[in-house]
Amino acid sequence: MKKHEQDLIAPEQYELHAAPAYDFSMNRRKFFSVLGSGVAVAFTASNSLGAALTDTSTAPEDQVNAWIHIGEKGNITVYTGKAEVGQNIRTSLAQIVAEELMVPVDRISMVMGDTALTPYDRGTLGSRSIPYMGPQLRKAAATARELLVNMATEQWKADRASLAVADGVVKNIKTGESIAYGGLTKGKELLKPVDDNVQVTPVDRWQVAGTSVPKVNGVSFVTGKHQYVSDMKLPGMLYGKILRAPAYGASLVSVDVSAAKKMKDVTVVHDGDFVGVAAPSPHAAGEALKAIKAEWKTTPQPSRGEIFDYLKQKSGQANGRDSNVKGDVDNAYASADIKIAQTFYIDYIAHAPLEPRAGLAEWKDDKLTVWTGTQRPFGVQEDLQQVFHIPKENIRVIQPDTGSGYGGKHTGEAGIEAARLARDAQKPVKVVWTREEEFTWAYFRPAGVIEVKAGATKDGIVTSWEFHNYNSGGSGIETPYNVASKKIQFHPVDSPLRQGSYRGLAATANVFARESVMNDLAIELKMDPLTFRLKNLTEQRMKDVLEAAAKAFGWNNMKPAQGHGFGIACGTEKGSFVATCAEVAIDNESKEVKVIRAVTAFECGAIINPTHLENQIQGSVIQGLGGALFERIDFKEGKILNPAFSRYRVPRFSDVPIVETVMLNRKDLPSVGAGETPILGIAPAVRNAIANATGKKLYTLPLAPNGVEV
Amino acid sequence: MELLINNKKYTVEPHQDESLLSVLRHQLDLTGSKYGCGEGACGACTVLINGTAVRSCMTKAESAAGKNITTIEGLEKNGKLHPVQQAFLKVDVFQCSYCASGMIMSAVSLLEKNPKPSTQDIMRSMQGNICRCGTHPRIVKAIQEASKV
Known part of the structure; x- marks a missing residue:
C-alpha cells in the first residue's frame, strides 16, 4: 500500500471488509503441483494471461511507466486501478492527464480496474479518486511532459528554455523545429521516477481540467454497445445459478443433487455450503437448480419490528468506538437553558444498483480471469486468492465500466461463484444475480439507533452535545458546530443483516440526526435555523455553502405557502461541504410528502468537471430522497420481505423536485471527491421542512413511507 | 419461429x-x-x-x-444516431448509463406518439423507468431537446 493511501483510511470509516463467504478446497491438480514441486512458481500476470498492453503491473508505482504510456503515434494510455461505476471518474482523470500533457482529452485512453495492467489500488471508495488518484496522475503526467522536453533538448542539443509544448508536440521556438511525443518515445516505456516536486499546471491556467468535458465513450452507452459484465459472453460459456438459503443464518443440512447431475450438459457443484449449477442457457440452469432438493436449518433471527431494540441491546454499552469526549457533558447539559433529548431510528436500505452483481470467470490451466462489476478489483483478486488457495499472480480481475455501486459493490460475490462453477465445468461461466438476490444477499446501509442530548443557552449558543450511534457507523458523527462540552460515541453491533458501505456511509444517518436536533433547538429558541447554525459555526467553508444555498433558495425573503414548509441542513465529509434547502408540501388527501424544490450548495475545492459535478450533486439529492422519504428493507425471521422494485420504492420521475445546484469553485483549494457528500443535506432538510409545514417533528429514516398525519 | x-x-x-x-x-x-x-x-x-x-x-x-x-441497436440509421440518442449525448445525461437503453427507447416511443410533450407528459410517460443515479432532470431535458428536432 502506498503511503498516501494509508493516510486516508480515516478512523471513522466503516467500509465493509467482510471476508468472502466461501472457502473452497484446492482442486486436485493444484494440490499435487504444490506438494510435488514444493515451490509455487510465480510468474507475471501479463505474460501469463496474454493480451497485456504493456507490462505496467510489474513497473514500480513510483515510476512514470506504471501510470502512463505514450505510443509511437502519440496515443496516450493511462493506467489506474480505480473503477468507473458511473461517477464519471474515467472522464475527470483523463482531463487531469490531458491538462499536464497538453493534449486534447480524446488523445487519452484510460485502462482502469484491471489487476494485470494497472497499479494496485485499494478500491474506489471514500471519495478518494479525485483527491488521491488525481494528484498521482497529475504528477506522473507532468513528469512525463518534462521527460519529453528533456529528450527533445538532448536530441536537438537545444536550450531547454526555448522549448515549448502544445497539442502533444514539443517545439523549439527559436529554430522552428518540432517533434511529436510519439516521435520522442518511439513507443518505449518512460522509465523514470514520478517527480513529487514537478511543476504542475496552476488551476487558473487549466484549459482541459476545469471544463465540462462530456462523458468519455458516451456513444457506446447511448447505443447499447457498451458491454457490462452482465452482457459479456465467451465462446462455450455457461450460465451459472446458485442455490440460496431460505433465510439469513440458515445452514445446509442435506442436499440431493442427483437429479440435476443427470441433466444434459449441466455441471453441478456442491462444495461445503456452496451449491450451484452451470448450463448452456439460463433456462437450463434454472431447471437444474429447481431439480435440487435441499434441507436447511434456520436459526432465530430478528425481524424489522424489533431491530432497534435488538441493536441497542446487542451493542457494547461501554465507551464505544471513535469516542470523542470534551469537557463535562452531563454538567453542561444539566445547566443548559434549552434542552433536547431525542432518539432517532434508521432503517436498513438497499443500494439497488440497476445492474445487479455479475461475474464471468474463465480458467486456463491454473490461471483464473474474472470479469466483475466491483468497486474493488484488487480486493476481489485477494478474495479469490483466499477462497481458491492459489497465488495472486495467477488471478486477473478486470472491471469493465459497471452499472453503478453507490458503495454497494465493494465485494465480488458473483465473480467468486462464477469461478467456482467454471473450475468444475472447465468452461467459462457467467453468474448474474437476479434482482431478488441483489436485494437479499448483497449488503445494506446499516440500520441504526442514534441518541442525542443537546443543550443551549437562551442566547442560542450550543453548550452541550451528547451523541451515541448504535450500529450505523462513525462517518460524519463529529459535530462541525462549536460546543464546549461534548461526548460523541459510536457503538458497533453485530448486525443481523449483512451491512456495509453506502454513499456517504453512516454520515447519512449521523448528519440527519444532528441537523434535526439543530433545527429543533432553533425552534425552541425561536431563532431562524440558518442564523442559529451560523452563530455556532466557525468553519468558513461550511458557512459559505449554507449562505450560498440560502441565497439561491430565497431563505431570507420568502415565506412558505399554506401547507408548505422550508427546511435547511448542512454537512461535511471527506473534505467537502454541503448545504441543502428544501421546500415540501403535504398532500391534503393522501398525506404524502411532496418535495417541491431542493437547492444544494456544494464545495469540493477546485472543480475538475462542472457538468459532471452538477450531475453528481443532482443525483445524490435524488437518490437521497428515497432514503429520506420511503426506502426501507422489511424483513422477518431472516427473510427479506420486499426484494423487488415493485415492493421496494425508489425515487421515480414523479418524486423528483426542482433540483437546483450552486457549485462553489474554490480554485485555491485542492480538489476532493464529490460522489458522496452531496447526499447528506437532503434528508434532514426535508425533515426540517416537514416540521416547518406541519409542526410535526419526525425521528425516523425513512421519514414518511406512508405520508404524514397532520 | x-x-x-x-x-x-x-x-x-x-x-x-x-x-x-x-x-x-x-x-x-x-x-x-x-x-x-x-x-x-x-x-x-x-x-x-x-x-x-x-x-x-x-x-x-x-x-x-x-x-x-x-x-436500442436498431435506432442508429446509416451510421447516424437517432435524434433522441443525439440529444442524450448533447445533454451529457448519464452516470452509470445502465438505464440508458430503456430510457432512450421509452423516450423514442413517447415522441413518436406525442412529438411536443410537456414536462408533465414526459414525467408521466417515463415513470416506469428507474434511474438509480438520479439523472432524471437531465433525462427530461434531453427529451425536451429531442422534441425540438
Missing part, C-alpha cells in the same frame, strides 16, 4: 414462456436491452413493438412473432 428485429429476420427457438428479453440477450447477443428486475418495474429492458414501448422482460418471445421489434 421467426422474429423481425430491427428490420432483420431472426430464426429463434425460445423455450416455453421465454421472455423476449432473454431471447434478445442470450440467443441473439443483442445485449443493449438490459435486465434490471424481471417484473416490468424498472424499464431497463424496454423495446418497441410496432412502435410502442414494452417491457421485454414481461413479453413472451412467442407473442412478438410477426411484429416489428425495435431495440
